[in-house]
Amino acid sequence: MDDLLLIEAVERYLNGEMPSSEKLLFEDLRKKDPEVDQAVVEHAYFLQGLDKFGTQKSFKHALHEVENKLLDEGFINDTLQLKGKAKVTNWWKKYQRNIAVAASIAGFISLLTIGITVSYTKKVGNDTYAILVGEIKKTNAQVNILKSKQDNIPVNPAAPVAPVVNFRATGFLIDGKGYLVTNAHVTSRMQNIYVENKKGNYYKAEAVYTDNNVDLAILRITDTAFKAITNLPYSIKKGTSDLGEQFFTLGFPRNEIVYNEGYLSAKSGNDGDSSSYQLTVSANPGNSGGPVINRNGEVIGIITAKDSKADGVVYAAKSKNIFNLLETLRKSDSKYQQVKAPTNSDLKNLDRVQQVKKVEEFVFMVVGN
Amino acid sequence: MNTTEQEQELLKGLAQNDKNAIEVIYRENYGAIQSFVINNNGSADEARDIFQEAMIVLYEKSKLPKFSLSCQIKTYLYSICRRLWLKRLQQLSKYSTQVESLEETIPVEEEIEDHEKRNEDFILMENAMAKIGEPCKSLLDAYYIQKKSMQDIAADFGYTNADNAKTQKYKCLLRLKKLFFAQYKNV
Numbered sequence: 001m002d003d004l005l006l007i008e009a010v011e012r013y014l015n016g017e018m019p020s021s022e023k024l025l026f027e028d029l030r031k032k033d034p035e036v037d038q039a040v041v042e043h044a045y046f047l048q049g050l051d052k053f054g055t056q057k058s059f060k061h062a063l064h065e066v067e068n069k070l071l072d073e074g075f076i077n078d079t080l081q082l083k084g085k086a087k088v089t090n091w092w093k094k095y096q097r098n099i100a101v102a103a104s105i106a107g108f109i110s111l112l113t114i115g116i117t118v119s120y121t122k123k124v125g126n127d128t129y130a131i132l133v134g135e136i137k138k139t140n141a142q143v144n145i146l147k148s149k150q151d152n153i154p155v156n157p158a159a160p161v162a163p164v165v166n167f168r169a170t171g172f173l174i175d176g177k178g179y180l181v182t183n184a185h186v187t188s189r190m191q192n193i194y195v196e197n198k199k200g201n202y203y204k205a206e207a208v209y210t211d212n213n214v215d216l217a218i219l220r221i222t223d224t225a226f227k228a229i230t231n232l233p234y235s236i237k238k239g240t241s242d243l244g245e246q247f248f249t250l251g252f253p254r255n256e257i258v259y260n261e262g263y264l265s266a267k268s269g270n271d272g273d274s275s276s277y278q279l280t281v282s283a284n285p286g287n288s289g290g291p292v293i294n295r296n297g298e299v300i301g302i303i304t305a306k307d308s309k310a311d312g313v314v315y316a317a318k319s320k321n322i323f324n325l326l327e328t329l330r331k332s333d334s335k336y337q338q339v340k341a342p343t344n345s346d347l348k349n350l351d352r353v354q355q356v357k358k359v360e361e362f363v364f365m366v367v368g369n
Numbered sequence: 370m371n372t373t374e375q376e377q378e379l380l381k382g383l384a385q386n387d388k389n390a391i392e393v394i395y396r397e398n399y400g401a402i403q404s405f406v407i408n409n410n411g412s413a414d415e416a417r418d419i420f421q422e423a424m425i426v427l428y429e430k431s432k433l434p435k436f437s438l439s440c441q442i443k444t445y446l447y448s449i450c451r452r453l454w455l456k457r458l459q460q461l462s463k464y465s466t467q468v469e470s471l472e473e474t475i476p477v478e479e480e481i482e483d484h485e486k487r488n489e490d491f492i493l494m495e496n497a498m499a500k501i502g503e504p505c506k507s508l509l510d511a512y513y514i515q516k517k518s519m520q521d522i523a524a525d526f527g528y529t530n531a532d533n534a535k536t537q538k539y540k541c542l543l544r545l546k547k548l549f550f551a552q553y554k555n556v
Binding site: 008058069239 | 386388391392395396399403412413414417421424425428429432487490491493494495496498499502509513514516536539540542543545546549550
Protein backbone atom coordinates (compact mmCIF):
# COMPACT_ATOMS: atom_id res chain seq x y z
CA MET A 1 0.00 0.00 0.00
CA ASP A 2 1.11 3.53 -0.75
CA ASP A 3 2.71 5.12 2.32
CA LEU A 4 0.73 8.28 1.94
CA LEU A 5 -2.61 6.51 1.59
CA LEU A 6 -1.74 4.33 4.52
CA ILE A 7 -1.00 7.10 6.99
CA GLU A 8 -4.08 8.94 5.82
CA ALA A 9 -6.17 5.87 6.52
CA VAL A 10 -4.48 5.26 9.86
CA GLU A 11 -5.07 8.81 10.95
CA ARG A 12 -8.73 8.73 10.03
CA TYR A 13 -9.03 5.41 11.79
CA LEU A 14 -7.39 6.68 14.96
CA ASN A 15 -9.46 9.87 14.95
CA GLY A 16 -12.64 7.87 14.53
CA GLU A 17 -13.39 9.53 11.19
CA MET A 18 -13.90 6.33 9.24
CA PRO A 19 -17.39 5.28 8.21
CA SER A 20 -18.24 1.98 9.92
CA SER A 21 -18.15 -0.09 6.70
CA GLU A 22 -14.65 1.11 5.88
CA LYS A 23 -13.64 0.65 9.48
CA LEU A 24 -14.60 -3.02 9.38
CA LEU A 25 -12.63 -3.51 6.20
CA PHE A 26 -9.66 -1.73 7.69
CA GLU A 27 -9.73 -3.76 10.89
CA ASP A 28 -9.91 -6.88 8.80
CA LEU A 29 -6.90 -5.76 6.84
CA ARG A 30 -5.10 -5.01 10.07
CA LYS A 31 -5.65 -8.55 11.29
CA LYS A 32 -4.49 -10.11 8.06
CA ASP A 33 -1.56 -7.90 7.28
CA PRO A 34 0.94 -7.49 10.13
CA GLU A 35 2.58 -4.67 8.20
CA VAL A 36 -0.60 -2.63 8.33
CA ASP A 37 -1.01 -3.42 12.00
CA GLN A 38 2.53 -2.30 12.66
CA ALA A 39 1.88 0.91 10.76
CA VAL A 40 -1.16 1.66 12.92
CA VAL A 41 0.74 1.10 16.15
CA GLU A 42 3.69 3.11 14.94
CA HIS A 43 1.59 5.97 13.72
CA ALA A 44 -0.44 6.08 16.93
CA TYR A 45 2.79 6.28 18.90
CA PHE A 46 4.11 8.98 16.62
CA LEU A 47 0.96 11.09 16.78
CA GLN A 48 0.96 10.79 20.53
CA GLY A 49 4.53 12.05 20.55
CA LEU A 50 3.61 14.93 18.31
CA ASP A 51 0.68 15.81 20.52
CA LYS A 52 2.84 15.77 23.66
CA PHE A 53 5.39 17.88 21.86
CA GLY A 54 2.65 20.37 21.00
CA THR A 55 1.27 20.66 24.51
CA GLN A 56 4.70 20.94 26.05
CA LYS A 57 5.64 23.59 23.56
CA SER A 58 2.55 25.68 24.30
CA PHE A 59 3.17 25.35 28.01
CA LYS A 60 6.77 26.44 27.61
CA HIS A 61 5.53 29.38 25.64
CA ALA A 62 3.11 30.41 28.40
CA LEU A 63 5.87 29.94 30.95
CA HIS A 64 8.22 32.22 29.03
CA GLU A 65 5.58 34.90 28.73
CA VAL A 66 4.96 34.89 32.46
CA GLU A 67 8.67 34.90 33.13
CA ASN A 68 9.22 37.84 30.81
CA LYS A 69 6.43 39.75 32.49
CA LEU A 70 7.95 39.15 35.91
CA LEU A 71 11.40 40.07 34.63
CA ASP A 72 10.05 43.32 33.24
CA GLU A 73 8.34 44.08 36.50
CA GLY A 74 11.57 43.46 38.30
CA PHE A 75 10.01 40.69 40.39
CA ILE A 76 12.64 38.30 39.09
CA ASN A 77 15.82 40.16 39.64
CA ASP A 78 19.32 39.02 38.76
CA THR A 79 20.88 40.71 41.75
CA LEU A 80 18.46 39.35 44.33
CA GLN A 81 20.31 37.86 47.32
CA LEU A 82 23.62 39.16 46.13
CA LYS A 83 24.31 41.79 48.72
CA GLY A 84 27.98 40.95 49.02
CA LYS A 85 28.65 41.11 45.33
CA ALA A 86 26.50 44.18 44.80
CA LYS A 87 29.15 46.29 46.47
CA VAL A 88 31.72 45.16 44.00
CA THR A 89 29.32 45.91 41.18
CA ASN A 90 28.69 49.42 42.43
CA TRP A 91 32.34 50.09 42.81
CA TRP A 92 32.90 48.71 39.35
CA LYS A 93 30.16 50.87 37.89
CA LYS A 94 31.84 53.97 39.26
CA TYR A 95 35.19 52.87 37.97
CA GLN A 96 33.65 51.94 34.66
CA ARG A 97 32.48 55.48 34.14
CA ASN A 98 36.02 56.77 34.43
CA ILE A 99 37.19 54.14 32.02
CA ALA A 100 34.38 54.99 29.69
CA VAL A 101 35.49 58.62 29.59
CA ALA A 102 39.06 57.61 28.95
CA ALA A 103 37.93 55.04 26.44
CA SER A 104 35.75 57.46 24.56
CA ILE A 105 38.65 59.86 24.20
CA ALA A 106 41.06 57.16 23.26
CA GLY A 107 38.40 55.51 21.17
CA PHE A 108 37.86 58.61 19.17
CA ILE A 109 41.38 58.57 18.02
CA SER A 110 42.64 55.03 17.99
CA LEU A 111 39.52 53.38 16.69
CA LEU A 112 37.98 53.65 13.35
CA THR A 113 34.27 53.67 13.98
CA ILE A 114 32.68 51.41 11.49
CA GLY A 115 29.41 53.15 10.85
CA ILE A 116 30.76 55.65 8.44
CA THR A 117 30.03 55.38 4.77
CA VAL A 118 32.48 55.09 2.04
CA SER A 119 31.90 58.67 0.95
CA TYR A 120 32.56 59.93 4.45
CA THR A 121 35.80 58.03 4.90
CA LYS A 122 37.00 59.25 1.56
CA LYS A 123 36.46 62.86 2.51
CA VAL A 124 38.06 62.68 5.92
CA GLY A 125 40.65 60.20 4.87
CA ASN A 126 42.07 57.34 6.86
CA ASP A 127 45.43 59.08 7.02
CA THR A 128 44.25 61.57 9.59
CA TYR A 129 43.10 58.79 11.79
CA ALA A 130 46.33 56.92 11.40
CA ILE A 131 48.34 59.98 12.45
CA LEU A 132 46.19 60.48 15.50
CA VAL A 133 46.69 56.89 16.44
CA GLY A 134 50.37 57.47 16.37
CA GLU A 135 50.07 60.47 18.68
CA ILE A 136 48.06 58.81 21.36
CA LYS A 137 50.31 55.79 21.47
CA LYS A 138 53.21 57.97 22.65
CA THR A 139 51.90 58.16 26.17
CA ASN A 140 48.66 57.63 27.91
CA ALA A 141 49.31 60.60 30.15
CA GLN A 142 48.76 62.83 27.18
CA VAL A 143 45.14 61.87 26.97
CA ASN A 144 44.06 65.22 28.37
CA ILE A 145 46.20 67.15 25.98
CA LEU A 146 44.86 65.11 23.17
CA LYS A 147 41.39 65.76 24.39
CA SER A 148 41.82 69.48 24.00
CA LYS A 149 43.33 68.86 20.63
CA GLN A 150 40.41 66.76 19.71
CA ASP A 151 38.08 69.69 20.30
CA ASN A 152 39.89 71.59 17.59
CA ILE A 153 39.83 68.82 15.11
CA PRO A 154 36.93 69.21 12.74
CA VAL A 155 35.31 65.89 13.38
CA ASN A 156 32.96 65.94 10.49
CA PRO A 157 34.17 68.72 8.29
CA ALA A 158 32.30 67.76 5.20
CA ALA A 159 29.02 66.79 6.83
CA PRO A 160 26.77 67.47 3.92
CA VAL A 161 23.21 68.49 4.60
CA ALA A 162 21.97 67.52 1.18
CA PRO A 163 18.98 65.20 1.25
CA VAL A 164 21.01 62.27 0.11
CA VAL A 165 22.09 59.25 2.03
CA ASN A 166 25.53 59.87 3.42
CA PHE A 167 25.96 57.24 6.05
CA ARG A 168 25.24 53.59 6.12
CA ALA A 169 25.24 51.20 9.07
CA THR A 170 23.30 48.24 10.44
CA GLY A 171 20.53 47.80 12.98
CA PHE A 172 18.23 44.97 14.03
CA LEU A 173 14.79 44.64 15.55
CA ILE A 174 14.58 44.03 19.27
CA ASP A 175 10.85 44.50 19.45
CA GLY A 176 8.57 43.60 16.55
CA LYS A 177 6.56 46.76 17.14
CA GLY A 178 9.33 48.58 15.29
CA TYR A 179 12.18 49.13 17.74
CA LEU A 180 15.73 48.57 16.58
CA VAL A 181 19.15 48.73 18.14
CA THR A 182 22.10 50.36 16.44
CA ASN A 183 25.14 52.39 17.58
CA ALA A 184 25.00 55.85 19.13
CA HIS A 185 27.79 56.95 16.79
CA VAL A 186 25.55 56.04 13.88
CA THR A 187 22.53 58.07 14.94
CA SER A 188 24.59 61.01 16.15
CA ARG A 189 25.80 61.50 12.58
CA MET A 190 22.35 61.49 11.08
CA GLN A 191 19.63 64.09 11.07
CA ASN A 192 17.21 62.04 9.08
CA ILE A 193 17.24 58.32 9.70
CA TYR A 194 15.81 55.62 7.47
CA VAL A 195 15.93 51.87 7.82
CA GLU A 196 15.75 49.53 4.88
CA ASN A 197 15.01 45.81 5.07
CA LYS A 198 16.33 43.17 2.73
CA LYS A 199 13.27 43.44 0.52
CA GLY A 200 14.24 47.03 -0.15
CA ASN A 201 11.43 48.65 1.84
CA TYR A 202 12.39 51.97 3.40
CA TYR A 203 10.92 53.19 6.65
CA LYS A 204 11.46 56.51 8.39
CA ALA A 205 12.81 56.11 11.92
CA GLU A 206 13.77 58.26 14.88
CA ALA A 207 16.28 57.74 17.65
CA VAL A 208 14.29 57.49 20.86
CA TYR A 209 17.21 56.83 23.16
CA THR A 210 20.98 57.01 22.90
CA ASP A 211 23.67 56.09 25.36
CA ASN A 212 27.10 57.32 24.32
CA ASN A 213 28.86 55.48 27.14
CA VAL A 214 28.04 52.10 25.69
CA ASP A 215 27.64 53.48 22.18
CA LEU A 216 24.12 52.15 21.68
CA ALA A 217 20.93 53.75 20.42
CA ILE A 218 17.34 52.64 20.14
CA LEU A 219 15.45 53.53 16.99
CA ARG A 220 11.72 53.54 16.54
CA ILE A 221 10.20 53.11 13.10
CA THR A 222 7.73 55.97 12.78
CA ASP A 223 6.44 55.02 9.35
CA THR A 224 2.83 53.88 9.35
CA ALA A 225 3.62 51.54 6.45
CA PHE A 226 5.62 49.34 8.82
CA LYS A 227 3.71 46.27 9.96
CA ALA A 228 4.48 45.02 13.45
CA ILE A 229 6.12 41.61 13.66
CA THR A 230 4.76 39.33 16.34
CA ASN A 231 7.63 36.98 16.85
CA LEU A 232 11.35 37.59 16.46
CA PRO A 233 13.26 34.33 15.96
CA TYR A 234 16.30 35.30 18.05
CA SER A 235 16.62 36.31 21.68
CA ILE A 236 18.80 38.86 23.42
CA LYS A 237 21.17 37.26 25.89
CA LYS A 238 21.03 38.64 29.43
CA GLY A 239 24.19 36.99 30.72
CA THR A 240 27.75 37.27 29.47
CA SER A 241 29.29 34.88 26.99
CA ASP A 242 32.42 32.81 27.35
CA LEU A 243 35.77 33.07 25.66
CA GLY A 244 35.94 31.09 22.47
CA GLU A 245 32.21 31.22 21.87
CA GLN A 246 31.53 31.11 18.16
CA PHE A 247 29.11 33.46 16.50
CA PHE A 248 28.00 34.91 13.23
CA THR A 249 27.26 38.49 12.25
CA LEU A 250 25.04 40.09 9.66
CA GLY A 251 25.52 43.60 8.43
CA PHE A 252 25.67 46.05 5.56
CA PRO A 253 29.27 46.83 4.66
CA ARG A 254 27.89 46.86 1.12
CA ASN A 255 24.45 47.65 -0.17
CA GLU A 256 23.68 44.01 0.32
CA ILE A 257 23.50 42.01 3.55
CA VAL A 258 26.79 40.26 4.33
CA TYR A 259 27.40 37.26 6.58
CA ASN A 260 30.52 36.65 8.61
CA GLU A 261 31.64 34.43 11.43
CA GLY A 262 34.16 34.57 14.23
CA TYR A 263 34.82 33.92 17.90
CA LEU A 264 34.82 35.82 21.16
CA SER A 265 38.41 36.63 22.04
CA ALA A 266 38.18 38.76 25.21
CA LYS A 267 35.56 39.61 27.77
CA SER A 268 36.41 43.28 27.72
CA GLY A 269 36.69 45.76 24.92
CA ASN A 270 39.17 48.46 24.05
CA ASP A 271 41.25 49.59 27.04
CA GLY A 272 39.53 47.17 29.43
CA ASP A 273 36.05 48.54 28.77
CA SER A 274 33.87 46.06 30.64
CA SER A 275 30.70 46.91 28.77
CA SER A 276 31.99 45.35 25.56
CA TYR A 277 33.70 42.29 24.13
CA GLN A 278 36.67 41.89 21.84
CA LEU A 279 35.88 39.70 18.86
CA THR A 280 37.90 38.15 16.12
CA VAL A 281 35.92 38.59 12.95
CA SER A 282 36.12 40.60 9.82
CA ALA A 283 34.14 43.86 9.90
CA ASN A 284 34.09 46.90 7.69
CA PRO A 285 32.52 50.35 7.60
CA GLY A 286 28.79 49.72 7.59
CA ASN A 287 28.93 46.77 9.98
CA SER A 288 28.32 49.04 12.97
CA GLY A 289 25.15 48.17 14.85
CA GLY A 290 25.02 44.64 13.47
CA PRO A 291 23.97 41.74 15.70
CA VAL A 292 26.50 39.17 16.97
CA ILE A 293 24.57 35.90 17.27
CA ASN A 294 25.69 32.64 18.89
CA ARG A 295 24.75 29.14 17.76
CA ASN A 296 21.68 29.08 20.02
CA GLY A 297 20.30 32.09 18.23
CA GLU A 298 20.98 34.49 21.06
CA VAL A 299 22.24 37.98 20.27
CA ILE A 300 25.32 38.31 22.47
CA GLY A 301 26.56 41.68 21.25
CA ILE A 302 26.30 44.61 18.89
CA ILE A 303 29.29 45.47 16.68
CA THR A 304 30.54 48.94 17.53
CA ALA A 305 34.09 49.49 16.32
CA LYS A 306 37.29 47.95 15.13
CA ASP A 307 40.90 48.55 15.82
CA SER A 308 42.25 50.47 12.90
CA LYS A 309 45.72 49.06 13.32
CA ALA A 310 45.21 45.41 14.16
CA ASP A 311 43.49 43.21 11.64
CA GLY A 312 40.31 41.42 12.68
CA VAL A 313 40.16 43.03 16.13
CA VAL A 314 36.58 44.16 16.50
CA TYR A 315 34.67 45.44 19.51
CA ALA A 316 31.05 44.76 20.31
CA ALA A 317 28.82 46.15 23.05
CA LYS A 318 27.55 43.38 25.33
CA SER A 319 23.94 42.44 24.74
CA LYS A 320 22.92 42.95 28.36
CA ASN A 321 23.35 46.70 27.81
CA ILE A 322 20.21 46.52 25.67
CA PHE A 323 18.17 45.62 28.73
CA ASN A 324 19.58 48.57 30.67
CA LEU A 325 18.75 50.88 27.81
CA LEU A 326 15.23 49.54 27.53
CA GLU A 327 14.67 49.96 31.23
CA THR A 328 15.62 53.61 31.10
CA LEU A 329 13.54 54.06 27.97
CA ARG A 330 10.47 52.57 29.61
CA LYS A 331 10.85 54.86 32.58
CA SER A 332 11.28 57.89 30.35
CA ASP A 333 7.77 57.85 28.90
CA SER A 334 4.69 55.74 29.46
CA LYS A 335 4.29 55.18 25.72
CA TYR A 336 7.39 52.97 25.79
CA GLN A 337 5.96 50.87 28.62
CA GLN A 338 5.39 47.87 26.34
CA VAL A 339 8.76 47.80 24.63
CA LYS A 340 10.66 44.65 25.46
CA ALA A 341 13.39 42.51 24.02
CA PRO A 342 12.81 38.85 23.05
CA THR A 343 14.23 36.40 25.58
CA ASN A 344 13.30 33.23 23.78
CA SER A 345 15.10 31.97 20.69
CA ASP A 346 13.52 29.72 18.06
CA LEU A 347 16.85 29.06 16.40
CA LYS A 348 18.31 26.38 18.66
CA ASN A 349 19.35 23.22 16.83
CA LEU A 350 18.84 24.77 13.40
CA ASP A 351 21.73 24.66 10.99
CA ARG A 352 23.47 27.91 10.21
CA VAL A 353 21.90 28.47 6.81
CA GLN A 354 18.42 28.15 8.28
CA GLN A 355 19.31 30.44 11.16
CA VAL A 356 20.59 33.13 8.83
CA LYS A 357 17.50 32.81 6.66
CA LYS A 358 15.30 33.42 9.67
CA VAL A 359 17.32 36.29 11.07
CA GLU A 360 18.17 38.28 7.96
CA GLU A 361 14.74 39.80 7.43
CA PHE A 362 14.98 41.48 10.82
CA VAL A 363 18.38 43.02 10.19
CA PHE A 364 18.05 46.45 8.64
CA MET A 365 20.34 48.82 6.81
CA VAL A 366 20.36 52.10 8.72
CA VAL A 367 20.91 55.01 6.38
CA GLY A 368 20.57 58.73 6.69
CA ASN A 369 21.99 62.14 6.31
CA MET B 370 -0.15 30.25 52.78
CA ASN B 371 -2.78 28.73 50.52
CA THR B 372 -5.60 26.50 51.58
CA THR B 373 -5.91 23.08 49.99
CA GLU B 374 -8.76 24.35 47.81
CA GLN B 375 -6.71 27.25 46.53
CA GLU B 376 -3.85 24.92 45.73
CA GLN B 377 -6.21 22.61 43.84
CA GLU B 378 -7.50 25.56 41.82
CA LEU B 379 -3.97 26.61 40.94
CA LEU B 380 -3.10 23.13 39.74
CA LYS B 381 -6.26 22.92 37.69
CA GLY B 382 -5.35 26.23 36.09
CA LEU B 383 -1.83 25.01 35.44
CA ALA B 384 -3.11 21.89 33.66
CA GLN B 385 -5.00 24.20 31.29
CA ASN B 386 -2.05 26.46 30.53
CA ASP B 387 -3.66 29.29 32.46
CA LYS B 388 -1.18 32.15 32.66
CA ASN B 389 -2.68 33.59 35.83
CA ALA B 390 -2.13 30.33 37.66
CA ILE B 391 1.43 30.14 36.33
CA GLU B 392 2.06 33.67 37.51
CA VAL B 393 0.70 33.04 41.02
CA ILE B 394 2.88 29.94 41.38
CA TYR B 395 5.89 31.88 40.12
CA ARG B 396 5.32 34.73 42.54
CA GLU B 397 4.90 32.46 45.54
CA ASN B 398 7.81 30.16 44.87
CA TYR B 399 10.48 31.65 42.67
CA GLY B 400 12.22 33.64 45.41
CA ALA B 401 12.94 30.60 47.57
CA ILE B 402 14.29 28.63 44.61
CA GLN B 403 16.52 31.45 43.45
CA SER B 404 18.01 31.85 46.94
CA PHE B 405 18.59 28.12 47.12
CA VAL B 406 20.40 27.95 43.77
CA ILE B 407 22.45 31.09 44.37
CA ASN B 408 23.42 29.97 47.86
CA ASN B 409 24.61 26.72 46.36
CA ASN B 410 27.07 27.75 43.73
CA GLY B 411 24.60 28.84 41.08
CA SER B 412 23.64 32.00 39.22
CA ALA B 413 20.31 33.75 38.73
CA ASP B 414 20.21 32.48 35.14
CA GLU B 415 20.65 28.92 36.33
CA ALA B 416 17.95 29.43 38.96
CA ARG B 417 15.53 30.52 36.23
CA ASP B 418 16.34 27.41 34.17
CA ILE B 419 15.86 25.08 37.09
CA PHE B 420 12.61 26.70 38.11
CA GLN B 421 11.25 26.44 34.58
CA GLU B 422 12.08 22.77 34.44
CA ALA B 423 10.38 22.18 37.78
CA MET B 424 7.30 24.02 36.49
CA ILE B 425 7.21 21.66 33.51
CA VAL B 426 7.41 18.66 35.85
CA LEU B 427 4.54 20.05 37.92
CA TYR B 428 2.57 20.79 34.75
CA GLU B 429 2.96 17.25 33.44
CA LYS B 430 1.89 15.92 36.81
CA SER B 431 -1.13 18.21 37.03
CA LYS B 432 -2.34 16.86 33.69
CA LEU B 433 -2.46 13.23 34.79
CA PRO B 434 -6.03 11.96 35.04
CA LYS B 435 -5.77 10.69 38.61
CA PHE B 436 -3.64 13.47 39.84
CA SER B 437 -3.22 14.45 43.44
CA LEU B 438 -0.37 16.17 45.18
CA SER B 439 0.52 14.66 48.51
CA CYS B 440 2.16 17.85 49.70
CA GLN B 441 2.04 21.59 49.12
CA ILE B 442 3.06 23.03 45.74
CA LYS B 443 5.88 24.81 47.53
CA THR B 444 7.35 21.63 48.96
CA TYR B 445 6.95 19.82 45.67
CA LEU B 446 8.67 22.50 43.59
CA TYR B 447 11.41 22.86 46.12
CA SER B 448 12.08 19.12 46.15
CA ILE B 449 12.20 18.95 42.36
CA CYS B 450 14.47 21.96 42.08
CA ARG B 451 16.77 20.65 44.75
CA ARG B 452 17.09 17.29 43.02
CA LEU B 453 17.60 18.89 39.58
CA TRP B 454 20.17 21.28 40.91
CA LEU B 455 22.13 18.54 42.70
CA LYS B 456 22.19 16.60 39.45
CA ARG B 457 23.45 19.57 37.54
CA LEU B 458 26.14 20.28 40.09
CA GLN B 459 27.29 16.69 39.82
CA GLN B 460 27.45 16.94 36.05
CA LEU B 461 29.51 20.08 36.30
CA SER B 462 31.51 18.43 39.10
CA LYS B 463 31.06 21.58 41.10
CA TYR B 464 29.57 19.43 43.82
CA SER B 465 31.98 19.72 46.69
CA THR B 466 30.30 21.04 49.75
CA GLN B 467 27.14 19.92 51.45
CA VAL B 468 24.14 21.49 49.80
CA GLU B 469 22.43 23.86 52.16
CA SER B 470 18.82 23.09 52.69
CA LEU B 471 16.53 23.92 55.55
CA GLU B 472 13.26 23.24 53.79
CA GLU B 473 11.39 20.00 54.00
CA THR B 474 11.63 17.80 50.90
CA ILE B 475 9.85 14.76 49.52
CA PRO B 476 11.36 11.99 47.38
CA VAL B 477 11.00 12.84 43.68
CA GLU B 478 13.35 10.42 41.94
CA GLU B 479 10.67 8.87 39.75
CA GLU B 480 9.31 12.19 38.64
CA ILE B 481 12.73 13.35 37.59
CA GLU B 482 13.30 10.17 35.62
CA ASP B 483 9.98 10.53 33.82
CA HIS B 484 10.79 14.13 33.14
CA GLU B 485 14.13 13.27 31.61
CA LYS B 486 12.53 10.66 29.39
CA ARG B 487 9.94 13.20 28.23
CA ASN B 488 12.66 15.73 27.63
CA GLU B 489 14.48 13.29 25.37
CA ASP B 490 11.30 12.66 23.39
CA PHE B 491 10.73 16.37 23.14
CA ILE B 492 14.22 16.93 21.79
CA LEU B 493 13.88 14.11 19.24
CA MET B 494 10.68 15.66 17.94
CA GLU B 495 12.17 19.12 17.99
CA ASN B 496 15.19 17.94 16.00
CA ALA B 497 12.99 16.22 13.45
CA MET B 498 10.89 19.38 13.16
CA ALA B 499 14.01 21.46 12.71
CA LYS B 500 15.19 19.30 9.81
CA ILE B 501 11.96 19.17 7.92
CA GLY B 502 12.09 22.71 6.50
CA GLU B 503 9.42 25.09 5.31
CA PRO B 504 6.56 25.11 4.49
CA CYS B 505 6.22 21.70 6.17
CA LYS B 506 7.20 22.97 9.60
CA SER B 507 4.62 25.76 9.64
CA LEU B 508 1.99 23.52 8.14
CA LEU B 509 2.40 20.77 10.74
CA ASP B 510 2.71 23.33 13.49
CA ALA B 511 -0.58 24.91 12.45
CA TYR B 512 -2.43 21.60 12.30
CA TYR B 513 -0.98 19.50 15.11
CA ILE B 514 0.16 22.12 17.57
CA GLN B 515 -2.02 25.15 17.09
CA LYS B 516 -4.87 22.78 16.12
CA LYS B 517 -6.17 24.99 13.34
CA SER B 518 -8.77 23.65 10.92
CA MET B 519 -7.79 22.52 7.44
CA GLN B 520 -9.93 25.29 5.93
CA ASP B 521 -8.07 27.99 7.87
CA ILE B 522 -4.73 26.43 7.01
CA ALA B 523 -5.61 26.29 3.30
CA ALA B 524 -6.47 30.00 3.43
CA ASP B 525 -3.36 30.95 5.45
CA PHE B 526 -0.94 29.04 3.26
CA GLY B 527 -2.59 29.86 -0.04
CA TYR B 528 -3.76 26.39 -1.03
CA THR B 529 -6.70 26.38 -3.41
CA ASN B 530 -8.77 24.15 -1.12
CA ALA B 531 -8.70 22.15 2.07
CA ASP B 532 -8.09 18.89 0.23
CA ASN B 533 -4.91 20.20 -1.35
CA ALA B 534 -3.70 21.38 2.04
CA LYS B 535 -4.54 17.98 3.47
CA THR B 536 -2.50 16.12 0.86
CA GLN B 537 0.39 18.45 1.49
CA LYS B 538 0.03 17.94 5.22
CA TYR B 539 0.20 14.16 4.85
CA LYS B 540 3.30 14.43 2.71
CA CYS B 541 4.92 16.58 5.36
CA LEU B 542 3.83 14.26 8.13
CA LEU B 543 5.36 11.33 6.32
CA ARG B 544 8.64 13.19 6.05
CA LEU B 545 8.59 14.17 9.69
CA LYS B 546 7.86 10.61 10.69
CA LYS B 547 10.81 9.32 8.68
CA LEU B 548 13.12 11.91 10.21
CA PHE B 549 11.77 11.15 13.68
CA PHE B 550 12.24 7.39 13.48
CA ALA B 551 15.59 7.70 11.73
CA GLN B 552 16.96 9.12 14.97
CA TYR B 553 16.00 5.95 16.84
CA LYS B 554 18.03 3.91 14.39
CA ASN B 555 21.04 6.11 14.99
CA VAL B 556 20.91 5.86 18.77
